[in-house]
Amino acid sequence: xxxxxxxxxxxxxxxxxxxxxxxxxxxxxxxxxxxxxxxxxxxxxxxxxxxxxxxxxxxxxxxxxxxxxxxxxxxxxxxxxxxxxxxxxxxxxxxxxxxxxxxxxxxxxxxxx
Amino acid sequence: xxxxxxxxxxxxxxxxxxxxxxxxxxxxxxxxxxxxxxxxxxxxxxxxxxxxxxxxxxxxxxxxxxxxxxxxxxxxxxxxxxxxxxxxxxxxxxxxxxxxxxxxxxxxxxxxx
Numbered sequence: 491x492x493x494x495x496x497x498x499x500x501x502x503x504x505x506x507x508x509x510x511x512x513x514x515x516x517x518x519x520x521x522x523x524x525x526x527x528x529x530x531x532x533x534x535x536x537x538x539x540x541x542x543x544x545x546x547x548x549x550x551x552x553x554x555x556x557x558x559x560x561x562x563x564x565x566x567x568x569x570x571x572x573x574x575x576x577x578x579x580x581x582x583x584x585x586x587x588x589x590x591x592x593x594x595x596x597x598x599x600x601x602x603x
Numbered sequence: 604x605x606x607x608x609x610x611x612x613x614x615x616x617x618x619x620x621x622x623x624x625x626x627x628x629x630x631x632x633x634x635x636x637x638x639x640x641x642x643x644x645x646x647x648x649x650x651x652x653x654x655x656x657x658x659x660x661x662x663x664x665x666x667x668x669x670x671x672x673x674x675x676x677x678x679x680x681x682x683x684x685x686x687x688x689x690x691x692x693x694x695x696x697x698x699x700x701x702x703x704x705x706x707x708x709x710x711x712x713x714x715x716x
Contacts, residue, residue, distance in 0.1 A: 535703040546701045581646050590637055590702045594646030
């Protein structure tokens with residue numbers, strides 16, 4: 491079956507611009523995570539959605555970052571007024587509720603110039 | 604989550620079995636051992652998990668010692684495509700909440716032609 495998909499695969503933007511990253515989770519996976527990974531670094535948790543519950547936003551690094559999940563499926567991560575330190579690979583993962591078996595998308599490589 | 608210790612890097616000849624060790628001496632009785640890997644420029648990939656019995660799936664086998672303080676991931680016939688960073692983590696299987704993943708430095712496995 492189809493895995494997690496993300497778009498765009500690459501995004502280059504100028505400092506100060508807003509960007510939107512999209513994630514399509516595996517059908518039936520009600521849990522959705524956003525992470526980011528800087529070059530050579532580990533995973534940094536950003537935000538978690540589970541069904542209709544309020545999202546866990548504890549990992550968002552600043553108020554320039556926001557995410558939403560419409561209809562319990564597709565999610566968008568928005569970064570406003572991008573900064574160079576936002577450059578990273580943004581990864582989306584989905585899973586069945588409460589499972590540590592997470593299935594990751596290929597990521598979006600964001601470069602802020 | 605219990606701390607894990609893995610070798611920084613390993614090499615394995617193509618076609619041979621790759622045996623990746625992980626120490627988790629502080630593992631609790633309700634914590635599982637999970638393995639993920641990350642191939643260069645791709646998102647992390649779930650491999651396998653287990654509690655105390657040995658587990659096998661289409662990708663790998665997981666051998667957990669009787670005292671559960673260490674485990675070994677076995678890729679039975681390594682191919683060049685198995686070159687990746689392999690992460691061993693221990694955690695409760697389900698809190699039915701935010702199961703955000705945190706990876707350590709992992710083992711960089713290089714398959715030699």
